[in-house]
Amino acid sequence: MGKFKGIAVGAIRVARENGFLTAKVQLSNITSSNQMMYYRFAWLGADGFPVGDEEAWKVLNLYANQATFLPAIANVPQAADFRLEVKTP
Amino acid sequence: MLARFSILAVVAVLASGCANTSPVLGGKNISYGDTKAVELVTNEFGSTDLQMIAESMTRSLAQSGILQGRPVVQVYDVKNKTSEYIDTREITTSIKTQLMKTGTARFASDNTDMQSQVDQLKLQNQSGLYKKSSVSKTGNMVAAKYRLEGSISSIVKRSSDYKDVFYKFSLQLIDVESGLAEWMDEKEIRKTTER
Numbered sequence: 127m128g129k130f131k132g133i134a135v136g137a138i139r140v141a142r143e144n145g146f147l148t149a150k151v152q153l154s155n156i157t158s159s160n161q162m163m164y165y166r167f168a169w170l171g172a173d174g175f176p177v178g179d180e181e182a183w184k185v186l187n188l189y190a191n192q193a194t195f196l197p198a199i200a201n202v203p204q205a206a207d208f209r210l211e212v213k214t215p
Numbered sequence: 216m217l218a219r220f221s222i223l224a225v226v227a228v229l230a231s232g233c234a235n236t237s238p239v240l241g242g243k244n245i246s247y248g249d250t251k252a253v254e255l256v257t258n259e260f261g262s263t264d265l266q267m268i269a270e271s272m273t274r275s276l277a278q279s280g281i282l283q284g285r286p287v288v289q290v291y292d293v294k295n296k297t298s299e300y301i302d303t304r305e306i307t308t309s310i311k312t313q314l315m316k317t318g319t320a321r322f323a324s325d326n327t328d329m330q331s332q333v334d335q336l337k338l339q340n341q342s343g344l345y346k347k348s349s350v351s352k353t354g355n356m357v358a359a360k361y362r363l364e365g366s367i368s369s370i371v372k373r374s375s376d377y378k379d380v381f382y383k384f385s386l387q388l389i390d391v392e393s394g395l396a397e398w399m400d401e402k403e404i405r406k407t408t409e410r
Binding site for chain 1: 251278
């Protein structure tokens with residue numbers, strides 16, 4: 127979707143808990159002003175193709191220089207990988 | 216000669232401009248939008264709130280590990296404790312659909328479907344119209360092990376600069392036999408209008 131401007135993706139932790147893939151992605155606002163962004167996770171199967179329906183876009187408000195973790199749980203047990211889509215207005 | 220050439224040019228431009236190659240009929244002010252887009256039309260409960268709630272509740276419940284062995288769940292209504300009109304049945308329908316897709320639970324007929332279920336059973340067994348070997352017998356319905364119940368409430372604050380609406384949706388899974396709540400989660404949403 128293009129390069130990030132003002133956002134940095136930090137550590138990512140992926141685990142399978144109770145049959146479902148869970149991910150925690152660290153997102154930081156590296157500018158010194160509040161930023162609003164939209165994100166969603168796209169879950170991929172073992173073959174790299176999306177499984178399940180598209181997620182709804184979620185809103186995230188990051189204060190200046192704030193870092194936060196985006197927790198996510200897969201929609202179906204078949205999900206083996208994910209992709210994070212972030213959009214800034 | 217110049218006049219004829221310019222007329223030809225004008226006709227050519229008009230003809231190519233009128234050729235509509237997209238398979239659309241009408242459509243001056245109407246278009247299809249993205250169903251997953253963030254809806255910020257008004258401060259009231261909207262489609263994005265419904266999607267956010269259904270998604271986060273379903274994922275949390277499916278991944279909690281409480282639903283072992285695909286138990287039977289009965290979905291009850293979500294109480295609307297806000298001052299707005301919210302079709303809470305749609306929230307539970309979305310949660311039910313997504314849970315069904317995860318394959319972690321099965322659902323018993325809830326109070327809205329129960330009447331059609333009873334009617335169909337009566338029709339099959341008592342009307343004498345159906346072949347005995349193909350009839351679904353009464354007395355074989357599977358009872359629910361768990362009950363899913365929730366409520367949504369809101370806090371609305373207004374000042375000269377802001378209108379702030381805070382929604383809180385909570386959902387709990389209760390074991391029918393013991394009456395104990397085995398799982399509970401809540402989702403908070405804040406929508407602010409700056410005047």
